[in-house]
Every structure is written in structure tokens, then in C-alpha cells.
Amino acid sequence: MTIRLWLYLTLAGAGAAAGSGVPAAVPAVEAVLAGRLPSAADSQALPLLAEGPGGLRLLAAEPSRSGMYRRLELHAGGISRTFEWSTADHPAFRPALYRGNYDGDALPEIAVVLTQAYGSGVNVQELHVLNEEDWTEIPVEHPADAAASRVESEVTPRQDGTIHVSARTDGSLVQRTYSAGDAGSWLGEVHFGSIVEYRVDENRIAALLPGQVSPAEFALTAEAEYGRDLRVKRILLRGGTTSSD
Numbered sequence: 001m002t003i004r005l006w007l008y009l010t011l012a013g014a015g016a017a018a019g020s021g022v023p024a025a026v027p028a029v030e031a032v033l034a035g036r037l038p039s040a041a042d043s044q045a046l047p048l049l050a051e052g053p054g055g056l057r058l059l060a061a062e063p064s065r066s067g068m069y070r071r072l073e074l075h076a077g078g079i080s081r082t083f084e085w086s087t088a089d090h091p092a093f094r095p096a097l098y099r100g101n102y103d104g105d106a107l108p109e110i111a112v113v114l115t116q117a118y119g120s121g122v123n124v125q126e127l128h129v130l131n132e133e134d135w136t137e138i139p140v141e142h143p144a145d146a147a148a149s150r151v152e153s154e155v156t157p158r159q160d161g162t163i164h165v166s167a168r169t170d171g172s173l174v175q176r177t178y179s180a181g182d183a184g185s186w187l188g189e190v191h192f193g194s195i196v197e198y199r200v201d202e203n204r205i206a207a208l209l210p211g212q213v214s215p216a217e218f219a220l221t222a223e224a225e226y227g228r229d230l231r232v233k234r235i236l237l238r239g240g241t242t243s244s245d
Contacts, residue, residue: 046073049087052097056110064089074130076110081135085128087114093123099132100202104228108132111205113198121216123195127205129230143207143224144193146232151222153190155213165190165219167211167237174220174237183214192222205230211239 046059049069054076061071061082070086072095087095093115102109110130117124129138153167163178167190180186190211195218199206205226210218220239227233 050095050097052110053099056097056099058095058097058112060089072114074110074112076132079135083128085112085114085126086116087126088116088118090115090118093118096200098200098202100200100204102129102203102205102226102228103138103230109138111200113200121194121212121218123197124193125196125198127198127200127207129205138230140205140226141231143209143222143232144196146224147192147209147211147222147235150232150235151190151192151211151237153211155186155188155190157186163213165213167220169222169235169237172235172237174239176219176239178213178217178219183217186214187212190219207232211237 046061047069048057048059049072050056050058052058057075059073059075060069061073062069064070067089068086069089070084071082072085072087073080073082087093095115096113098111098113099108100111101107102111110132112128112130114126114128115124116126127140129140130136131138147169151167151169153165156164156166157180158164161180163180163182163186165174165176165178167174190213192209192211194212195208195210197208199208207224207226209222209224211220211222213219220237223236223238224232225234225236
């Protein structure tokens with residue numbers, strides 16, 4: 001108690017000397033007077049990362065480390081909860097918040113889009129969907145997994161010095177032809193996952209996944225449309241020469 005009182009009086013004296021009295025809120029002092037050690041949250045305000053409809057707010061629950069916020073705090077309707085989610089701390093890749101009916105049960109859900117990685121040829125977003133009524137998380141199929149299992153593709157060198165790319169799924173077909181010298185190396189098939197971008201509105205969720213055929217070349221884009229079970233129900237391929245079966 002003596003140490004607490006000394007700390008309070010010392011700060012009070014410093015405030016009086018500055019002509020402003022004791023500061024209205026000194027989190028570290030409040031922590032000591034409350035009988036606990038100051039925490040990182042006491043020493044700085046939680047950064048506001050995103051706002052959404054109906055008062056949705058997403059904050060960082062702790063300072064960023066190695067370019068990522070690793071615990072996030074969601075606020076909605078006077079309720080807040082901390083989640084073990086992570087997102088990039090770069091201001092160009094802020095999270096996005098949405099509210100809509102995504103699973104067809106007539107009750108609203110909250111959708112949260114986060115960024116897991118970014119850079120040259122990389123932009124990986126992550127989607128979380130919560131029941132607004134009880135804040136339970138609804139599993140969402142990863143679109144890269146769906147594309148990997150449902151898109152059939154070949155990247156084929158030809159004797160004339162060209163590379164032929166072919167991809168097909170759900171009744172759509174994309175074909176492209178490159179010069180073999182357009183890239184230093186070519187993949188054996190179209191790869192998905194280095195770029196995953198979500199498109200969310202009030203009643204629909206989709207994901208865009210550019211298909212990679214070399215370290216720097218993306219030959220097509222797969223658009224994954226989600227059903228009411230939050231699994232990918234349809235994939236449409238775009239780019240190059242596109243046709244429908």
C-alpha cells in the first residue's frame with residue numbers, strides 16, 4: 001500500500017507541477033492501484049482495425065509481432081470476444097467486416113476477412129463466419145482445397161517451343177498457350193493458393209483464386225461460389241480462351 005500511495009502522490013505532484021493536476025486516466029497507475037501489474041494493453045490503446053455495419057468493430061488484442069496481429073477482439077451489439085485469429089498489420093491490408101445471411105437460416109451472421117500473407121505474387125486472405133446469436137464459428141471450406149480437388153489441369157511443353165495450359169471444372173474449360181521462354185520454369189499443373197481473395201456481400205460469399213503456372217505467371221482465375229452450407233458449390237474458370245461444355 002505504501003508503494004502504491006507513493007506512486008500515486010508522485011504522479012499527482014508531477015501533474016500539479018505541470019499545471020494540469022492528476023491525469024484523468026493513467027492506465028499503468030490504475031493497474032497498480034487495482035492490485036495488479038501493468039500490462040501491454042494498459043500501456044497503449046488497442047488499435048482499431050476495421051468497422052462494419054451495425055456497429056461491428058475489430059481491434060487488435062495485443063501489439064503486433066513480426067508484422068502480424070495475433071489475437072483479435074470483435075465487438076458487436078455491446079458484446080466483445082477475443083479470438084485466436086491473426087491478420088497483417090500493414091495498413092493496405094486491413095480486415096473487412098460484413099453482416100448478412102450466409103447459411104440460409106434466416107438469422108444474421110458476421111463475416112470477417114483477414115490477411116494472412118502478402119507480397120509479390122502473394123495475397124492470402126482468410127474468412128471467418130460467426131453466428132451472430134451465440135458467436136459460434138461456422139466452418140468454411142477453404143477455396144484452395146476445393147480448387148485443388150475439382151480443377152483438372154495440365155501444363156504441357158510442346159515440340160514447337162510452346163507451353164500449353166489447359167484447365168477444366170464444373171463445365172468450364174480454359175486454354176492458354178505461352179512461349180517456353182516466357183518463364184524460366186513451368187509447373188506441371190495449375191496451382192491455387194498463393195492468392196486467395198474473398199468477395200462478400202449481404203447474402204453471398206465467393207473467392208477468387210488466380211491459377212499459377214510458373215513462379216510469376218497466373219494463367220487463369222477460379223471463382224469459387226459458396227452455397228448455404230458454406231462449402232464451395234461451383235467453380236467458374238476465367239481467362240485465356242474460355243468455353244462451356
